Amino acid sequence: MTGVVCAPMHLEAAAVRVPGARVLHTGMGPRRTAESVERLGDTPLVVAGIGGAVTDGVRPGDLVVATEIDGPDGPVPLKSAPLLAAGLRRLGLTVHTGPVASSDSLVDGTERGRFAERGALAVDMESAQFAAAAGPVAVVRAIVDTPDRPLWRPGTVRRGITGLRSLRMAAPALREWCAAAEKGEVLLASPRSFCAGVDRAIEIVERALERYGAPVYVRRQIVHNAHVVRRLEKLGAVFVQEVSEVPAGATTVLAAHGVAPAVRQAAAAKALRVIDATCPLVTKVHNEVRRYSSRGDTVLLIGHADHEEVEGTVGEAPGQVIVVEDASAAAQVRVADPEKVAYAMQTTLAVDEAEEIASVLRERFPVMAAPRRDDICYATTNRQRAVRAVAEHADVVLVIGSANSSNSKRLVEVARRHGAPAHLIDDVSEVDMRWLAGARRIGITAGASAPPQLVEELTQCLAGLGRTSVRDSQVADEDVRFTLPREVG
Numbered sequence: 378m379t380g381v382v383c384a385p386m387h388l389e390a391a392a393v394r395v396p397g398a399r400v401l402h403t404g405m406g407p408r409r410t411a412e413s414v415e416r417l418g419d420t421p422l423v424v425a426g427i428g429g430a431v432t433d434g435v436r437p438g439d440l441v442v443a444t445e446i447d448g449p450d451g452p453v454p455l456k457s458a459p460l461l462a463a464g465l466r467r468l469g470l471t472v473h474t475g476p477v478a479s480s481d482s483l484v485d486g487t488e489r490g491r492f493a494e495r496g497a498l499a500v501d502m503e504s505a506q507f508a509a510a511a512g513p514v515a516v517v518r519a520i521v522d523t524p525d526r527p528l529w530r531p532g533t534v535r536r537g538i539t540g541l542r543s544l545r546m547a548a549p550a551l552r553e554w555c556a557a558a559e560k561g562e563v564l565l566a567s568p569r570s571f572c573a574g575v576d577r578a579i580e581i582v583e584r585a586l587e588r589y590g591a592p593v594y595v596r597r598q599i600v601h602n603a604h605v606v607r608r609l610e611k612l613g614a615v616f617v618q619e620v621s622e623v624p625a626g627a628t629t630v631l632a633a634h635g636v637a638p639a640v641r642q643a644a645a646a647k648a649l650r651v652i653d654a655t656c657p658l659v660t661k662v663h664n665e666v667r668r669y670s671s672r673g674d675t676v677l678l679i680g681h682a683d684h685e686e687v688e689g690t691v692g693e694a695p696g697q698v699i700v701v702e703d704a705s706a707a708a709q710v711r712v713a714d715p716e717k718v719a720y721a722m723q724t725t726l727a728v729d730e731a732e733e734i735a736s737v738l739r740e741r742f743p744v745m746a747a748p749r750r751d752d753i754c755y756a757t758t759n760r761q762r763a764v765r766a767v768a769e770h771a772d773v774v775l776v777i778g779s780a781n782s783s784n785s786k787r788l789v790e791v792a793r794r795h796g797a798p799a800h801l802i803d804d805v806s807e808v809d810m811r812w813l814a815g816a817r818r819i820g821i822t823a824g825a826s827a828p829p830q831l832v833e834e835l836t837q838c839l840a841g842l843g844r845t846s847v848r849d850s851q852v853a854d855e856d857v858r859f860t861l862p863r864e865v866g
């Protein structure tokens with residue numbers, strides 16, 4: 378445990394005291410707070426106390442986690458707020474994040490409006506001094522009074538008890554913050570995040586919306602990332618499972634993972650204006666499968682049968698493609714004619730595992746035809762090399778990517794195989810602060826479908842927990858660009 382929970386009042390200190398937590402009663406008001414802060418030096422500290430809301434919508438018993446403190450010397454950002462807020466929400470608490478103002482005296486009546494105008498959600502009497510501390514700081518205020526339930530009215534005591542109850546419920550997350558906060562560094566795997574195929578697919582949808590207007594239908598998730606899908610939905614994209622759900626004649630984008638020919642036929646039958654966002658590197662695998670199958674080969678497709686890319690590739694020659702998921706399946710797979718066999722791969726596999734499966738197949742079928750160049754794409758290969766380099770030095774690795782992203786899941790596996798505990802997160806709200814306890818070096822990477830700004834957000838949050846130095850660990854340069862289809866070019 379490196380951090381301390383600072384509670385200005387005795388009652389607050391009692392509410393947040395749980396086994397394993399260091400709780401300090403720091404005293405009320407600016408002067409006593411400043412003295413405590415000086416004594417604490419650069420110790421990480423999370424301030425926990427009651428406070429008053431200055432805006433509507435924040436109710437007694439709610440928690441406000443400060444994203445910045447608005448004090449006499451101007452705003453001070455508190456960067457770990459999203460992590461702490463997520464930990465508190467997981468405890469079932471109602472949490473707001475936003476600026477907290479600090480005042481020298483109790484704030485009530487019309488004075489609340491003055492703070493609200495400056496953007497604050499809540500006000501207290503100590504945070505400005507805490508925010509000046511040398512180490513990491515976080516601030517949580519449990520709301521007691523609000524604009525429509527001011528101080529010194531009937532019900533104030535009851536609301537005070539409600540606020541203290543929320544603080545008590547918050548105590549485990551405060552303890553986790555204290556354990557997670559310490560000096561250290563972030564190791565950024567590079568390359569990470571968007572690849573050329575994902576960039577292109579997203580640009581295709583954006584341009585289709587501009588050129589043809591909303592709605593633009595997209596079959597399946599354009600790329601496997603919840604943030605990307607939500608943003609495009611806001612712009613007017615409508616995501617569907619099958620083209621049967623699209624109105625006749627509508628503009629329809631086929632996702633980056635590729636589709637079976639049957640899907641194109643169904644789209645043509647409905648006279649859809651089809652724009653194909655299939656990544657050219659996936660199209661290359663489709664072409665290989667068509668070439669092998671047209672000469673009568675059985676195609677052993679190394680990949681995951683339930684992945685959309687594999688579903689589409691199998692659709693090129695349904696009777697002739699057999700999906701091989703692992704080395705034991707490779708050892709048992711039966712083919713009609715061992716002299717007429719070829720193999721291909723899903724583009725987003727773990728490089729070493731896929732090679733192991735391919736070598737079992739090569740041993741069993743020595744004349745098996747192979748792709749001219751490896752099917753696992755450059756982006757998958759580079760991201761796996763980069764996470765491996767980081768995992769060898771990191772105490773924990775956080776991989777940003779959605780749960781249905783194959784290449785993101787592979788990054789987690791590669792990191793684990795190279796010695797680091799690793800976790801897949803959609804964004805910072807899914808970080809469990811317990812993973813960070815004792816982790817001086819935290820590795821970060823992002824799957825090829827995860828937006829780069831999510832990496833930036835996470836890096837900022839970790840800086841707020843003391844991992845202020847950031848080292849970029851670059852293993853390859855990427856300058857791949859794919860041309861756009863003519864419908865949007």
Ligand code: SF4
Pocket residue numbers: 572573574575633656657658659724725754755756757784825
């Ligand atoms: S991960 Fe590879 S195959 Fe998939 S979209 Fe990106 S570049 Fe294309």
